[in-house]
Amino acid sequence: MSINWYKFSAPASFYGLAGRLAPWFAWAAALLTVVGLYLGFFVAPTDFQQGEAYRVIFIHVPAAWMSMFIYLVMAAWAAIGLAFNTRLSFMMARALAPTGAMFTFVALWTGAFWGKPMWGAWWVWDARLTSELILLFLYVGIMALWAAIDDPRRGDKAGALLALIGAINVPIIYFSVQWWNTLHQGSSIKPTGSSMDEVMLAGMLIMAFAAWFYTAAVAFVRVRRIILERERHTEWVKHVLESA
Amino acid sequence: MKSRHKKLLAIGLAVAGLGIIAALVLNAFQSNLVFFFSPTQVAAGEAPSGRAFRIGGLVESGSLKREADGLTVHFVVTDTAKTIPVTYKGILPDLFKEGKGTVAEGSLGTDGVFTATQVLAKHDENYMPPEAAHALEQAQKAQATVVQQ
Numbered sequence: 028m029s030i031n032w033y034k035f036s037a038p039a040s041f042y043g044l045a046g047r048l049a050p051w052f053a054w055a056a057a058l059l060t061v062v063g064l065y066l067g068f069f070v071a072p073t074d075f076q077q078g079e080a081y082r083v084i085f086i087h088v089p090a091a092w093m094s095m096f097i098y099l100v101m102a103a104w105a106a107i108g109l110a111f112n113t114r115l116s117f118m119m120a121r122a123l124a125p126t127g128a129m130f131t132f133v134a135l136w137t138g139a140f141w142g143k144p145m146w147g148a149w150w151v152w153d154a155r156l157t158s159e160l161i162l163l164f165l166y167v168g169i170m171a172l173w174a175a176i177d178d179p180r181r182g183d184k185a186g187a188l189l190a191l192i193g194a195i196n197v198p199i200i201y202f203s204v205q206w207w208n209t210l211h212q213g214s215s216i217k218p219t220g221s222s223m224d225e226v227m228l229a230g231m232l233i234m235a236f237a238a239w240f241y242t243a244a245v246a247f248v249r250v251r252r253i254i255l256e257r258e259r260h261t262e263w264v265k266h267v268l269e270s271a
Numbered sequence: 272m273k274s275r276h277k278k279l280l281a282i283g284l285a286v287a288g289l290g291i292i293a294a295l296v297l298n299a300f301q302s303n304l305v306f307f308f309s310p311t312q313v314a315a316g317e318a319p320s321g322r323a324f325r326i327g328g329l330v331e332s333g334s335l336k337r338e339a340d341g342l343t344v345h346f347v348v349t350d351t352a353k354t355i356p357v358t359y360k361g362i363l364p365d366l367f368k369e370g371k372g373t374v375a376e377g378s379l380g381t382d383g384v385f386t387a388t389q390v391l392a393k394h395d396e397n398y399m400p401p402e403a404a405h406a407l408e409q410a411q412k413a414q415a416t417v418v419q420q
Contacts (some may be wrong), residue, residue: 033347070399072399072400072402073397073400073401074398074399075400075401075403075404075405076366076368076371076394076397076402076404077365077366077394083396084398086351095406106279106282106286109278109282110275110276110279110282111274111275111278111279112279133287144364144365145364145389146364146392146393146394147362147363147364147365147367147389147390147391147392147396148389148391151308151391152307153305154304154305154306191282191285191286192289193287194286195289195290195293199293199297205299206297206304207304207305208305208306208307208308208309208327209304209306210307210374210391210393211395212393212394212395213395213396214396215396215397215398221396222396222398223397223398223399224333224398224399224400224403227398227399233355
């Protein structure tokens, strides 16, 4: 079976594909969220040190992972767009940014709520927390730059450049707990295995997959809007809008 | 080489260059990026003198003492090599326990006692149910007696 990938790099044909895929991804996300939250809040055992408060990890860790992963995907689309001058790549980058910013905010917010009872502080300026806050500023900055430049093609390139420069921050966030003394604990999942109870780990991983499917579904819906807006002068969009 | 491949290569090189710059900058500011100093680092004079800083390590087992006012606590922070006695007046976080990690902010007195203005608990990356923790503890104890014999 050979798929003509070039066909789908045209916004007009990707519009249809994204529309067909979005509901499947949305259903998968909903199903995984239900299973993940059930495992996390009803099946997973209480932690020996933190009691029930540790259950924030079922939201916090998937959100933090996605905040970094979405940034890397966005930066990759930006790089492809800059190198190959493909319009759809920039549109995908734009479609991903708001969801990435949301997950970054959720990670910071849930972390603060956990930090107050556990560490004794809402916020500390350690390397992990500070670099994650910089990630939020990067997302917001990139979106602001896109919004500030009226010419979409010029805006695309400026935002993509900033996204690429900011990609340096992602490994800094990830390895900050290894490179420096931080208040934030190290990673529970290492190449040598995990230091978590199996049910806890399963709940967390399922929630991470749920967040991934959610991101894809939302990005597909958003990219369709962007395509319609950008291509509004073309015949096929007029056709779509008339039949809707 | 096609022009778009050249472009991709240029982007790749630019990102790699930025990465090297970032690595050098972070390396230069290494001492400003650490959140706390270990007792060994303090003993070696690596901690800043004349301003507040944070020390981090384990709360030595059996060192936690409470004064009659119920708020003032004394404990010893250790990294198993060196130790620092700490005095703190305030509420300790839930996870603060002997044998567990802590980070204290304050200043080192001339008498070698660290007067803390804030004490935080540093959590580790182990998540398990209480029964598993108990079993692990028993196993370690059994291991220890075997070693002693």
